[in-house]
Amino acid sequence: MIGEFSYLRHGLQYPIKSWKNKFLKRTYKQSAMNTGLYEEVALEVAEYTNESVDDVKRKHRAGFSLENSGSEFDDQRQEGLSEEKVRAFYERCFFYIYELPLWNAESNRPRMLVDIMRPYLKRFNCKSVLDVGGGAGDLCIEFKKNNFDPVYFDISEKLTEFSKWRFQRRGFH
Secondary structure, three states: OOHHHHHHHHHHHHHHHHHHHHHHHHHHHHHHHHHHHHHHHHHHHHHHHHHHHHHHHHHHHHHHHOOOOHHHHHOOHHHHHOOOHHHHHHOOOOOOOHHHHHHHHHHHHHHHHHHHHHHHHOOOOOOOEEEEEEOOOOOHHHHOOOEEEEEEEEEOHHHHHHHHHHHOOOOOO
């Protein structure tokens, strides 16, 4: 009976939560558009890669097709995903330097996530936040802007170097 009640409660709450999430996503995406966040981040990536902003945007939109990346994962169901395959992928792949920061900038995703998490972190008096799989460092940057002490970790050396560069240009450690 308790399980049935939980399922019913979830069924009743889901449309409300879903509506709230859609509203939040739309609100933050509009904020990103109003502030020119995508253009700002494209300029930052262009500065790092020594490319034009147009080339950065083109590479972002082209996706993995530029690198023919991902072949390491094609046969994962048959052979399993090994640590060697994951490391090989990240050693070769440069695409995420274009993808992650611009994908986040399109919808202001890090700001939305920090705004959602902030009340819970403050309630438990959390000062530090560990971001495992931190990618391009967007979430850590947003946490730092909000007076938290983020700790960044990612398996990709290329993304880690890019993130360090982004942190340093903002005066973050």
